[in-house]
Amino acid sequence: MEKNFDESVIADITKTLRDSGVMEKECPPREIMDAGWDYEVNLDGKKISFRNPPDDCKNVFNAIDEKINNLLQATAE
Numbered sequence: 001m002e003k004n005f006d007e008s009v010i011a012d013i014t015k016t017l018r019d020s021g022v023m024e025k026e027c028p029p030r031e032i033m034d035a036g037w038d039y040e041v042n043l044d045g046k047k048i049s050f051r052n053p054p055d056d057c058k059n060v061f062n063a064i065d066e067k068i069n070n071l072l073q074a075t076a077e
Contacts, residue, residue, distance in 0.1 A: 009071060013064055017043055020060040022050075027057035 005013075017023065023043060029051035039050045039061050050057060 003068065003072070005068075005071065009067075012067065014043065016060065016064055016067070017041060022057055022060045023048060025057055027053035030054065 023041065023046055027050055030053070032052050036052050038052075041048050041050070050061070052058075053061075
């Protein structure tokens with residue numbers, strides 16, 4: 001699913017990614033039998049794919065998802 005946001009939202013998500021250090025963390029993929037998710041991040045010339053990462057990495061993406069979902073909910077009202 002593709003979502004489009006204005007510059008301020010992108011800046012906030014970019015800041016969250018940079019501040020978290022997730023681009024430098026060891027986030028090995030895990031096999032999950034009942035569900036799974038992937039994130040592909042292209043930031044500062046570095047492109048990394050995350051597949052079912054461990055919780056310390058996954059929490060960063062959960063926070064980003066929460067921000068996005070809150071924005072989508074606010075615009076739908």
